[in-house]
Amino acid sequence: xxxxxxxxxxxxxxxxxxxxxxxxxxxxxxxxxxxxxxxxxxxxxxxxxxxxxxxxxxxxxxxxxxxxxxxxxxxxxxxxxxxxxxxxxxxxxxxxxxxxxxxxxxxxxxxxxxxxxxxxxxxxxxxxxxxxxxxxxxxxxxxxxxx
Amino acid sequence: xxxxxxxxxxxxxxxxxxxxxxxxxxxxxxxxxxxxxxxxxxxxxxxxxxxxxxxxxxxxxxxxxxxxxxxxxxxxxxxxxxxxxxxxxxxxxxxxxxxxxxxxxxxxxxxxxxxxxxxxxxxxxxxxxxxxxxxxxxxxxxxxxxxxxxxxxxxxxxxxxxxxxxxxxxxxxxxxxxxxxxxxxxxxxxxxxxxxxxxxxxxxxxxxxxxxxxxxxxxxxxxxxxxxxxxxxxxxxxxxxxxxxxxxxxxxxxxxxxxxxxxxxxxxxxxxxxxxxxxxxxxxxxxxxxxxxxxxxxxxxxxxxxxxxxxxxxxxxxxxxxxxxxxxxxxxxxxxxxxxxxxxxxxxxxxxxxxxxxxxxxxxxxxxxxxxxxxxxxxxxxxxxxxxxxxxxxxxxxxxxxxxxxxxxxxxxxxxxxxxxxxxxxxxxxxxxxxxxxxxxxxxxxxxxxxxxxxxxxxxxxxxxxxxxxxxxxxx
Numbered sequence: 001x002x003x004x005x006x007x008x009x010x011x012x013x014x015x016x017x018x019x020x021x022x023x024x025x026x027x028x029x030x031x032x033x034x035x036x037x038x039x040x041x042x043x044x045x046x047x048x049x050x051x052x053x054x055x056x057x058x059x060x061x062x063x064x065x066x067x068x069x070x071x072x073x074x075x076x077x078x079x080x081x082x083x084x085x086x087x088x089x090x091x092x093x094x095x096x097x098x099x100x101x102x103x104x105x106x107x108x109x110x111x112x113x114x115x116x117x118x119x120x121x122x123x124x125x126x127x128x129x130x131x132x133x134x135x136x137x138x139x140x141x142x143x144x145x146x147x
Numbered sequence: 148x149x150x151x152x153x154x155x156x157x158x159x160x161x162x163x164x165x166x167x168x169x170x171x172x173x174x175x176x177x178x179x180x181x182x183x184x185x186x187x188x189x190x191x192x193x194x195x196x197x198x199x200x201x202x203x204x205x206x207x208x209x210x211x212x213x214x215x216x217x218x219x220x221x222x223x224x225x226x227x228x229x230x231x232x233x234x235x236x237x238x239x240x241x242x243x244x245x246x247x248x249x250x251x252x253x254x255x256x257x258x259x260x261x262x263x264x265x266x267x268x269x270x271x272x273x274x275x276x277x278x279x280x281x282x283x284x285x286x287x288x289x290x291x292x293x294x295x296x297x298x299x300x301x302x303x304x305x306x307x308x309x310x311x312x313x314x315x316x317x318x319x320x321x322x323x324x325x326x327x328x329x330x331x332x333x334x335x336x337x338x339x340x341x342x343x344x345x346x347x348x349x350x351x352x353x354x355x356x357x358x359x360x361x362x363x364x365x366x367x368x369x370x371x372x373x374x375x376x377x378x379x380x381x382x383x384x385x386x387x388x389x390x391x392x393x394x395x396x397x398x399x400x401x402x403x404x405x406x407x408x409x410x411x412x413x414x415x416x417x418x419x420x421x422x423x424x425x426x427x428x429x430x431x432x433x434x435x436x437x438x439x440x441x442x443x444x445x446x447x448x449x450x451x452x453x454x455x456x457x458x459x460x461x462x463x464x465x466x467x468x469x470x471x472x473x474x475x476x477x478x479x480x481x482x483x484x485x486x487x488x489x490x491x492x493x494x495x496x497x498x499x500x501x502x503x504x505x506x507x508x509x510x511x512x513x514x515x516x517x518x519x520x521x522x523x524x525x526x527x528x529x530x531x532x533x534x535x536x537x538x539x540x541x542x543x544x545x546x547x548x549x550x551x552x553x554x555x556x557x558x559x560x561x562x563x564x565x566x567x568x569x570x571x572x573x574x575x576x577x578x579x580x581x582x583x584x585x586x587x588x589x590x591x592x593x594x595x596x597x598x599x600x601x602x603x604x605x606x607x608x609x610x611x612x613x614x615x616x617x618x619x620x621x622x623x
Contacts, residue, residue: 004271010552
């Protein structure tokens with residue numbers, strides 16, 4: 001009969017562990033420490049806005065750890081490049097609304113990056129900035145591994 | 148009284164177990180920011196009125212289908228409390244959500260009345276059922292400024308617990324007040340009256356004729372008031388709802404079922420009950436049908452269906468084994484079981500127009516109580532069974548308990564996920580590039596700015612940094 005209590009006891013033990021962890025620090029699944037580009041890459045728009053409102057530069061490249069946008073290596077990219085890489089139109093819009101600037105050269109890089117990631121929402125947003133066709137010859141993806 | 152209740156070591160252990168599992172749950176719930184949907188607008192309305200009387204008067208006509216004056220008055224009182232104390236809106240509103248959660252847990256522990264070691268074993272089965280059932284999570288995720296479904300759950304459980312004890316002079320008064328409060332925050336408050344009636348029908352001694360009459364008078368008065376104020380019930384097409392293997396928008400429902408709604412309403416009522424008993428359908432959509440169409444079945448669907456169906460089978464076993472006797476021969480446990488089961492069956496009728504997990508949230512509480520009674524009876528019956536039957540029953544119960552515990556653990560993940568999406572919702576509020584859309588009223592603007600700042604500045608966990616497998620096992 002007592003074996004039935006096992007699952008509940010395990011959860012109670014975990015609950016005690018999580019509570020102790022919370023009292024000592026952040027506990028179960030604490031909020032992550034991220035750069036602005038990482039916040040965007042993980043579709044954490046609210047964290048991106050918090051970082052910008054705290055003084056982070058929305059045009060400054062920052063590190064994105066491996067596994068978020070790339071496999072096996074980290075990259076250092078601009079937040080808006082992370083948004084396009086993560087196929088997040090809402091993140092692109094949030095960055096543009098909060099001070100991200102995109103010049104013609106950067107726009108070309110972003111549109112070429114979108115052609116490799118394919119997101120119709122992002123494509124529409126970028127096309128609204130420039131309606132001309134884009135030539136991707138010689139454009140290096142910001143997500144490529146730097147040798 | 149508390150000392151008496153805790154005199155049994157089994158009772159003490161049940162309280163300790165409940166506490167250990169509830170504390171991190173309270174923490175997970177507290178991490179969810181105040182929601183934009185369903186919360187911001189009532190808060191702004193409550194803040195803008197010059198007086199509570201004026202707000203009460205106007206709130207009677209806010210909607211042609213709802214009568215919820217206390218929703219706005221509660222919000223206004225909490226806003227005033229926030230300003231008076233200087234604490235954050237988050238602390239006050241989310242803190243109240245947590246208090247309601249703690250009250251629900253305490254009332255559940257009181258309702259199942261663990262006194263002996265077999266009681267404790269049954270409790271370790273039923274408590275994860277309470278936390279893990281999808282209606283409980285839906286109640287926690289409720290987006291109103293004050294969690295009305297949790298309020299209804301608390302009021303219903305208070306009466307259920309009172310019904311289990313000797314009748315007291317104050318029960319009719321308490322029942323009437325709780326019913327009136329519940330009905331003035333949300334229509335599901337009628338479940339408080341249903342609880343009283345079901346307890347009386349089951350013969351629980353704490354509900355006497357006076358309580359039944361008093362609460363019925365309050366309920367009839369509520370219906371008359373709605374009639375006088377020309378508040379109608381919502382029809383088909385007022386909300387989106389599922390049918391078969393897909394979800395339909397309000398317009399699609401009106402077009403498809405508006406002319407002949409009876410079949411759809413029967414589908415909704417039976418579907419609401421089935422969702423509680425078998426974890427399918429959810430919001431009216433049968434995930435099993437959708438999975439067979441798409442050729443992909445997420446493990447979460449199987450886990451939920453197996454655990455719920457097995458527990459429902461246990462309830463059916465209890466009903467067949469214990470209830471055919473005459474009502475006068477029923478034990479207290481039998482009466483508790485009948486009251487709980489009839490309450491959750493009647494609760495299904497509330498889904499007539501559209502199915503929503505939150506509507507069934509009181510039913511989820513009663514389902515867990517019924518599960519406790521049934522498991523307790525099965526444990527009692529084990530000594531009279533063969534060794535093989537005992538071993539088989541123990542193995543099955545342990546496996547089902549493990550599934551429920553897994554579901555209960557998933558509540559943390561889903562609350563983290565909700566905290567993440569709710570915080571992101573605030574990014575769309577007061578957008579810098581849409582300054583023209585900002586409110587012009589200084590009170591509304593000030594409140595919105597502060598709520599937004601509190602939400603944005605409360606860091607949450609991104610699902611990207613949580614285990615990848617969790618989505619398939621915990622999110623339907």
